[in-house]
Amino acid sequence: AQSVTQPDIHITVSEGASLELRCNYSYGATPYLFWYVQSPGQGLQLLLKYFSGDTLVQGIKGFEAEFKRSQSSFNLRKPSVHWSDAAEYFCAVGDDDKIIFGKGTRLHILP
Amino acid sequence: GAGVSQSPSNKVTEKGKDVELRCDPISGHTALYWYRQSLGQGLEFLIYFQGNSAPDKSGLPSDRFSAERTGGSVSTLTIQRTQQEDSAVYLCASSSFGGPFYEQYFGPGTRLTVT
Numbered sequence: 557a558q559s560v561t562q563p564d565i566h567i568t569v570s571e572g573a574s575l576e577l578r579c580n581y582s583y584g585a586t587p588y589l590f591w592y593v594q595s596p597g598q599g600l601q602l603l604l605k606y607f608s609g610d611t612l613v614q615g616i617k618g619f620e621a622e623f624k625r626s627q628s629s630f631n632l633r634k635p636s637v638h639w640s641d642a643a644e645y646f647c648a649v650g651d652d653d654k655i656i657f658g659k660g661t662r663l664h665i666l667p
Numbered sequence: 668g669a670g671v672s673q674s675p676s677n678k679v680t681e682k683g684k685d686v687e688l689r690c691d692p693i694s695g696h697t698a699l700y701w702y703r704q705s706l707g708q709g710l711e712f713l714i715y716f717q718g719n720s721a722p723d724k725s726g727l728p729s730d731r732f733s734a735e736r737t738g739g740s741v742s743t744l745t746i747q748r749t750q751q752e753d754s755a756v757y758l759c760a761s762s763s764f765g766g767p768f769y770e771q772y773f774g775p776g777t778r779l780t781v782t
């Protein structure tokens with residue numbers, strides 16, 4: 557079965573610092589990969605997705621992610637975080653007709 | 668336009684009672700998904716509807732859980748004889764077509780508390 561691992565349950569960074577959230581997936585073929593964000597009191601929102609082609613994908617809110625097949629990774633990055641980025645972030649992989657989500661990483665921002 | 672809506676937003680029920688959770692997908696979306704989000708467990712897939720096809724029920728945790736989708740639109744998730752471990756946020760999502768290629772749009776969820 558396909559699976560997604562987000563090794564960090566919590567991450568704390570200072571406002572203005574760079575961010576990298578880790579994600580590793582288990583999938584036999586070329587995966588469909590996603591990052592979603594869930595802000596307090598908000599629904600889940602798609603940040604970006606990778607299906608094929610360029611391994612560096614750009615998303616909304618200044619986020620990007622890089623697909624590395626050799627490492628089975630799809631890490632999310634942002635050069636400079638804002639206080640409004642405090643949220644829970646979910647990595648996910650497409651599996652047939654559905655999406656399998658990781659357990660999430662909660663991002664805390666220090667002023 | 669209107670997004671995915673879910674009702675109720677909060678539900679408190681006693682152990683052993685049945686509950687029904689409702690999802691109104693985006694108009695015209697043929698695919699509908701239910702997920703469960705428990706504390707520290709991420710999103711757990713429950714069931715998937717695509718058009719008039721038989722639903723994918725592979726994620727339902729027990730036979731106390733069932734769901735239907737009437738007229739290809741509104742969906743109801745029913746939990747019978749609720750248990751405390753059923754306490755979670757239940758999320759519904761819809762997409763224009765089934766499969767991971769099409770973006771899923773999520774509702775705000777129903778927070779279920781079983782006392």
